[in-house]
Amino acid sequence: MPLFWTIDSRRQFFTVTCDGKVDLADVKEMVDALVGANGLPYRKLFDGTRGCTDMSEQEMLGIGVRMRELHVLQRDHGALAVVLPDDKYEQISRVLGILAAAKRPMRVFKDGDKARKWLDSPPIRGSLPPLEPAEASSEASA
Numbered sequence: 702m703p704l705f706w707t708i709d710s711r712r713q714f715f716t717v718t719c720d721g722k723v724d725l726a727d728v729k730e731m732v733d734a735l736v737g738a739n740g741l742p743y744r745k746l747f748d749g750t751r752g753c754t755d756m757s758e759q760e761m762l763g764i765g766v767r768m769r770e771l772h773v774l775q776r777d778h779g780a781l782a783v784v785l786p787d788d789k790y791e792q793i794s795r796v797l798g799i800l801a802a803a804k805r806p807m808r809v810f811k812d813g814d815k816a817r818k819w820l821d822s823p824p825i826r827g828s829l830p831p832l833e834p835a836e837a838s839s840e841a842s843a
Contacts, residue, residue, distance in 0.1 A: 703752060704731050713743040713779065713829050714820070719752025725760045732767060742777040742830050744820045748784040748813050754792070761792075765799030772803045780806040780825045782816035 703721035707714075715735055735741065756764075772778060781800060785793070790809070801807050806825055810816040819825060 703727055706731055706734060708734065708738045708740050708743070710738070710740075710743075711832075713832070715740045715743045715745045715779075717745070717747045719747075719749045721752065723752050723754045723756075725756055725763070728764055729767075732764075732771075736771065741771060741775050742779050744779045744825060744829070745781045746784070746813075746816055746820060747781070748816075749789060749793075750784055750786055750813070753789075758795070761796050762799075765796045768796075769799055769802070776804075777830060778803050778805040779829065780820055781808075782820050783807075783809045784811070784813045784816050785809060786811060 703719055703723045704717055704727045705720065706717045709715075715738075717731060735743075735745075783797065783800075790797075797809065806828065808816070808819060810819070
């Protein structure tokens with residue numbers, strides 16, 4: 702599996718790292734995990750610096766359409782930071798354009814540390830929905 706993710710409900714943070722060749726099934730599985738964990742409002746970091754793909758343009762657009770459908774179903778979407786080297790930007794630019802249409806903060810970075818700092822900045826963290834009472838009490842006891 703070339704996609705590795707962590708869903709941190711306490712920090713409301715979803716992190717994805719690519720390592721190898723990513724195909725459509727991998728992306729669908731990742732999105733299903735995010736939706737299943739009710740993580741759409743979380744801040745998201747997608748690091749594609751070590752990944753590659755040979756997905757067709759049609760498959761890439763399908764990913765964008767799926768994400769757009771999720772934006773219609775649930776209005777609250779957390780900030781998204783995408784980390785890519787210049788040579789991979791063109792390959793997924795249409796998907797990035799579709800993702801940018803959502804009403805949420807989004808930026809593309811070349812450096813993962815800068816992306817994390819942006820996602821952890823007060824304006825971005827301040828846009829997170831409040832934790833549910835059960836999550837808040839478990840966070841207080843940790």
